Amino acid sequence: MSYSLSTGGTSGIARFVPVTHREWDVFSEVQANALKNLGVNKKDIVANLFVAGYFWPSFLGGHEIIKKIGAVHLPVSAITDIEKLIYFFDLFKPTVILSVPSLLIYFADELLKKGKKYPEVRLIQFAGEHLSENASKVVKKAFPDAEIKAAGYTSADCGLMGYQCNHCGPIEYHVPTDFQFIEIYNFDENRPCKEGELGEIVVTNLKRTSIPIIRYRLGDLGYYKKKKCRCGDKNPVLVLKGRSGEDFKFGGSYVGMNQIEKCFSDFVSKDGISANYQVEIDNLENGKTSFILRIESSNIEASKKYKNEIKENLFKEIPLFKEGVDIDFIEVFKVEFIKLGELPRNPVTGKIKRLIDKRVGN
Numbered sequence: 001m002s003y004s005l006s007t008g009g010t011s012g013i014a015r016f017v018p019v020t021h022r023e024w025d026v027f028s029e030v031q032a033n034a035l036k037n038l039g040v041n042k043k044d045i046v047a048n049l050f051v052a053g054y055f056w057p058s059f060l061g062g063h064e065i066i067k068k069i070g071a072v073h074l075p076v077s078a079i080t081d082i083e084k085l086i087y088f089f090d091l092f093k094p095t096v097i098l099s100v101p102s103l104l105i106y107f108a109d110e111l112l113k114k115g116k117k118y119p120e121v122r123l124i125q126f127a128g129e130h131l132s133e134n135a136s137k138v139v140k141k142a143f144p145d146a147e148i149k150a151a152g153y154t155s156a157d158c159g160l161m162g163y164q165c166n167h168c169g170p171i172e173y174h175v176p177t178d179f180q181f182i183e184i185y186n187f188d189e190n191r192p193c194k195e196g197e198l199g200e201i202v203v204t205n206l207k208r209t210s211i212p213i214i215r216y217r218l219g220d221l222g223y224y225k226k227k228k229c230r231c232g233d234k235n236p237v238l239v240l241k242g243r244s245g246e247d248f249k250f251g252g253s254y255v256g257m258n259q260i261e262k263c264f265s266d267f268v269s270k271d272g273i274s275a276n277y278q279v280e281i282d283n284l285e286n287g288k289t290s291f292i293l294r295i296e297s298s299n300i301e302a303s304k305k306y307k308n309e310i311k312e313n314l315f316k317e318i319p320l321f322k323e324g325v326d327i328d329f330i331e332v333f334k335v336e337f338i339k340l341g342e343l344p345r346n347p348v349t350g351k352i353k354r355l356i357d358k359r360v361g362n
């Protein structure tokens with residue numbers, strides 16, 4: 001008997017991955033240990049806000065992990081509407097939240113709009129996407145006493161590849177070496193990287209036997225830290241350096257989504273401005289380009305006064321944008337605000353696609 005779990009991946013094509021019950025148990029055990037490591041114990045009340053259904057493993061995984069820890073499980077899931085979510089939080093007062101960042105940000109924005117806070121939440125674990133500094137700030141406002149940690153570096157095929165201790169920075173993960181063998185490889189020169197040298201992450205799972213995972217390429221970049229971690233854990237620390245698909249090409253150079261975020265970070269949670277956003281780039285029929293930055297807001301009218309400043313910041317941060325507008329290569333260059341929760345979410349993962357690049361040949 002086996003579970004079938006799908007992975008969307010950057011290709012967008014769903015695949016089904018068989019996992020035996022035994023393998024699933026090992027996966028959950030490793031994940032539960034990672035959460036225990038951060039101090040979660042049986043006294044905790046854990047709100048599981050992961051996405052359920054669609055063969056997606058995260059909600060089921062949450063259930064298994066919480067069960068293994070012996071904590072109280074609140075199986076809320078990501079499909080619960082916001083009013084009910086607040087009702088459940090008022091009633092059960094969770095101390096730990098498991099969620100994807102897109103939902104966390106939306107939840108925090110709605111709470112701030114209502115002037116509500118949940119100081120009893122002491123730990124928030126997120127998974128599935130990156131939580132930017134902007135987003136972190138907003139979440140911190142609604143959950144002022146919560147420590148915010150990545151649930152781990154995981155994939156449905158490989159299971160947990162990294163967990164965080166209390167000394168790990170936002171992109172640092174201990175590798176569970178009795179579960180995974182992770183190499184950093186330089187494919188241009190066809191050689192393994194040295195310690196501290198950036199390269200592509202290549203994973204071999206040591207427990208998976210139904211479909212062995214051997215030297216699996218996830219398209220992620222990273223390097224091993226030279227120094228041992230101060231927490232005393234002997235497992236080495238992997239520093240993740242972003243995923244493919246997070247940057248776009250513009251005028252021959254690369255623009256990082258972190259550069260876009262930086263341009264409105266000062267305004268996040270002012271006058272309703274959210275950290276949830278989306279960039280859409282397209283080719284117009286006349287061959288020119290359009291660039292639209294859409295940001296969610298709980299107060300669209302009030303947010304509008306920052307439009308020009310955000311545009312100016314974009315021009316300063318990415319001078320090619322300014323040039324493009326000046327020479328009329330970029331015909332449409334807009335910053336727009338839309339209602340909270342209105343950016344399209346992927347129904348399977350609950351994530352907002354930060355970048356929609358419709359240009360041909362990109």
Ligand SMILES: [Zn+2]
Binds near residue numbers: 232
């Ligand atoms: Zn550590």
